[in-house]
Amino acid sequence: MSPTDETLAGSSRANSLASPGASAATQHWTPRLWGVLGVLCLVLFLDGLDVSMVGVALPSIGHELGLSATSLQWIVNGYVLGYGGLMMLGGRTADLLGRRRVFLIALAVFAAASLLGGLVDSGGLLIATRFIKGLAAAFTAPTALSILTTTFPEGPARNRALSVFSVFGASGYSSGLILGGLLTSVGWRWTFLIPVPLAVLALIAGYFLIPRDRPADTGGHDLAGAVTLSGGMLLAVYTVVSAPERGWTAPLTIGSIVLAAILLITFVIVEKRLEHPLVRLGILRVPTVVRANISIIALMGSYMSFQFVMTLYLQDGLGWSALRMALGLLPAGLVVAFGSPFMGRLINRYGTAPFLVASMTSLSLGYVWFLATAGTTPGYALTILPTMLLLGGGFGFGFSAIMAQATEGIDDSEQGLASGLVQTSGQVGAAFILAVVTAVTTGATAGDTDIGPFRPGVNVVTGVAIAGLLINLIPLLLGPRGNAPKPPTPNRQLVHH
Known part of the structure; x- marks a missing residue:
């Protein structure tokens, strides 16, 4: 069964992407629907491409900028910190503020941080751009997946879309390893600059192709939940990525673990008491x-x-x-x-x-x-x-x-x-x-x-x-x-x- 053999019936989201005048029973996957999937796949491809290319380029970066092994580690860990620490908040923010809006803003930040990373001459600024890119990816990655799952109805259409989505994720990472090796031989800055035009292309296409959506009606904003979740997750990820260097029994590591646990426990307590929590724990x-x-x-x-x-x-x-x-x-x-x-x-x-x-x-x-x-x-x-x-x-x-x-x-x-x-x-x-x-x-x-x-x-x-x-x-x-x-x-x- 190919996607062109599938038709979407009765879904208002799918209807907005279908060809005009098609009946509910005969709406085929349209070019615009394929375009939405293409935008989402390109963003996932960029995530994999960026991570693997930069990993290959680390020795060259360290040599040119005079960075120690510890500093080089934070070029990777800075991205992981922003990405892993804020991804859950990023996904929920898309539900609350609108997936299309959050996706496009985060993608623009990702492109800007990529460009800046390829131009800076300071190790500290480079690490800062990596954290910003990780933060942006923490919003684009879950938002892209949620756009996919709300655009393609549960069942064969969604499963087919997810299988295509997976191909681009794997291809991005594999391509990044090879492309990173080739680009590093020319200059490590190209590993930061190459994603920029691709991100801009995805941004422009997404603006025109991704349908507008309504934010979820939650009855209010859970500021306390957002603060405790973000703080707890950021601190937890920071502890995990820094502990191998500092030591798991070091006072700072233990203190970070305790503080992260306190913040996350507080988050759970807050969510249980609110009528409209940021995260419904029942999931x-x-x-x-x-x-x-x-x-x-x-x-x-x-x-x-x-x-x-x-x-x-x-x-x-x-x-x-x-x-x-x-x-x-x-x-x-x-x-x-x-x-x-x-x-x-x-x-x-x-x-x-x-x-x-x-x-x-x-x-x-x-x-x-x-x-x-x-x-x-x-x-x-x-x-x-x-x-x-x-x-x-x-x-x-x-x-x-x-x-x-x-x-x-x-x-x-x-x-x-x-x-x-x-x-x-x-x-x-x-x-x-x-x-x-x-x-x-x-x-x-x-x-x-x-x-x-x-x-x-x-x-x-x-x-x-x-x-x-x-x-x-x-x-x-x-x-x-x-x-x-x-x-x-x-x-x-x-x-x-």
Whole structure:
């Protein structure tokens, strides 16, 4: 079934994007509807592209600006701090103020920060632009997903859109690794400047294509909730990304953990007492939503941490160039890019649960295979290539299914909240797991050709993936409710020809 075979019926949002004069039963996916999806995919592509390109360019940045390893770390962590710390607030803000408005403003800030980052000559200013870009992405990423889930009705149309969305996410990250290696050889500033025209293009297209929407009627604004949530999340993410350098038992680390916990507990207390809270905590009692959030932690946390270990080992240990490393890890991205387009159709037929199990199984097998075959020095054909293919399968099976499960059955007024929640889980969970992996691989040094010092980190990654598998496998074996594919509601029924 192709998108052109699907028709949208009875949805006012879809009607606004359909061709004029089409009846409710015969409205096909129009060029404008494809245009909206294209804008959202381009923004996700930019997120992946930016993160991976800058990571490859760090050594060149440090050399030109005279930055220490600690300062270079904050070029990455500054982005993570803004992105992970404010994403939940970003998603909910889109619900409350209007998705189109929040999306366009945040995208403009992202473009401006990218341009400034490519022009500055100060390490401090560069880190500041990275934080601003992370903050902007904290609003664009969940808002893009919530625009997708409210534009495409739950069921086949949304699943197809999510599968296309996943392709661009994986393609952006994979392309960034290669493009970052090529651009860095010309000049690291190009890794900051290249996203600017793409962001401007998305901004202009989004202005004309994304339909206007009404903010959710919440009966008021929860300022106390916004302050405690933002402060608590920012401090929690800051603690996670800075603890490996400072030490988990350092007084400042412990104090940050305690203060972050106080702020987040205060946030929960405030939300429970308000008639119109910023975040309805009842969403955390939906089993499928909870499993989706745990699954994204297992997926993103294990995959990003393993890639971090392999980057250190291949570049610092075996002396691979950035471009050679990118090409070596590329098969995982190719599997996602070529496999994800079929996921929408499969989810329509079988539901999300089987594919979450398949995802976690493929991830677990990939890490176990690496540990079993790596020996002292892993070979590419026997160890690294099969591992990357299995990890690509895990990501391909999992990402679309997780996003579909995290937002299915959620009212349109809370789609931004659900989107922000699952993406926050992925980013913050990945940062925490990466911090643990970094801590257990402290014995690894530049020039290590033996994989041995990196094995503890891979052990942690494997345990995370297996835990994700068990969490998804047990409910499936017990016959969980709500995981089977559900027919669309009557007012959004899809008619097939």
